[in-house]
Amino acid sequence: MKAALLTGIGKIEVREVPEPQLTKNTDVLIRVGAVGVCGSDIHYYSEGGIGDQIVRYPFIVGHECSGTVEKVGPSVRRLKLGDRVAVDPAIVCGACDQCLAGRPNTCRRLLYLGTPNQLSGALCERIVMPEENGFLLPAELNLDEGVLVEPLTIAVHSLKLTGEPVPDTAAVLGAGPIGLSVLLAARAVGVRAVYVTDKIDGRVEVARKAGASWAGNPDREDIIARMISLAPEGLDAVYECCGDQSAFSQAVELLKPGGRLLIIGIPTGDRISFDIHALRRKELSLHNVRRQRFCVREAIDLIRNKQVDVRFMATHRFALEDARQAFELAAGYRDGVIRAIISL
Ligand SMILES: [Zn+2]
Ligand SMILES: [Zn+2]
Incomplete structure (x- = not known):
């Protein structure tokens, strides 16, 4: 073959x-x-x-x-x-x-x-x-959608790992397929406001069309000031989906006390650093996401039921x-x- x-x-x-x-x-x-x-x-x-x-x-x-x-x-x-x-x-x-x-x-x-x-x-x-x-795969799903089930499972798993209550406000940092899937899954479980950032303008636009409450490019504007103006108390959850050090630092600034950071992206290097004083003063929770577990059926159903496209x-x-x-x-x-x- x-x-x-x-x-x-x-x-x-x-x-x-x-x-x-x-x-x-x-x-x-x-x-x-x-x-x-x-x-x-x-x-x-x-x-x-x-x-x-x-x-x-x-x-x-x-x-x-x-x-x-x-x-x-x-x-x-x-x-x-x-x-x-x-x-x-x-x-x-x-x-x-x-x-x-x-x-x-x-x-x-x-x-x-x-x-x-x-x-x-x-x-x-x-x-x-x-x-x-x-x-x-149900008859309604084509093989492309079958491929896109896998990134969606990671998003579904990430939302589950976020725990209760479902966040009211969240940011998704990085709008590649995983970030966009997290956006869709967050919407599907009822996160009210989802803000999305990406350094590629085209992806910012795609995120807007896919349902982001706001989307912006960190190279073009002060995305922290913007998100804090939209959610003055800070965010309930941040989904890091790009593996970039700057995103980890932004997450710590964006989260409200008690907020939850879900680490999903794969960094290029082997080390990432955090402002430990901000982490401890806000008592932030960090949760790594390792792919997914038991989410495939659910991801397929989300697509079939047209809760996500x-x-x-x-x-x-x-x-x-x-x-x-x-x-x-x-x-x-x-x-x-x-x-x-x-x-x-
Ligand atoms: Zn993959
Ligand atoms: Zn085993």
Whole structure:
């Protein structure tokens, strides 16, 4: 089968690779239909790794994907041939302390699609996954929406981790696919005012259209003064979705005492700093978000029930052969790209 392989920093080649095989009775073979080029894929492409997850070449990336079931193992009960599925990219052991504690997203033996030293990715014609990782797509959802389920699950999880009560005011710092998904999920759960920032004017505009109460560019205006004028007591929650040091500092300023900071973005460096005195005086809560757990069904239902519309995020489409162009486009934030999707 054909696959797009990372072969060095900034290099992708389409080559023939062996077909994947069903190994367990509970596995399904999925013909990949669409793959999103995610920020983490771009880290692997442009920098060769994230933290200590270093790519060994050649390597297939890609974890946001949807497709059609083409073969099932003898013990597969729920999925059948021809089913269209959104893929949950995390394969968990189900037996470690984390899995037993209901935290499979921090499973000790977690294997994640398209992650170095874990699992080869989805930028190829076929992948094998356990049946439990395939989530049936209702007829109303197309394969692009199936791809966009994955970033939406992270948003749904982030809103859950925020806890009660649902914030009245919130900021989303960074309006890429994750930030925009958080905006949509926040609206869906009833956050009254959601303010969004991004350094790309096009994304600020997209955030406005997607339902932000206000959106602005920190390079063009004093976004803190603006948000504080809109919410003089400060914000209940901030969703950091860009990994930029400046956003962490803004979050600490923006939050009201007792406010909650959800850290979702992937920083380029390995260290982020905070004004500890502001953190302690305001008694702010910091919560890291590690992907998601148990949110796939809910994300699919949010789309199906038209509580959120994610389709505007699929801005560009490429063939597998043109994977490199997709990565270059996404890495350069060019041409108004939100999510580049590779269709097979
Ligand atoms: Zn992703
Ligand atoms: Zn586990």
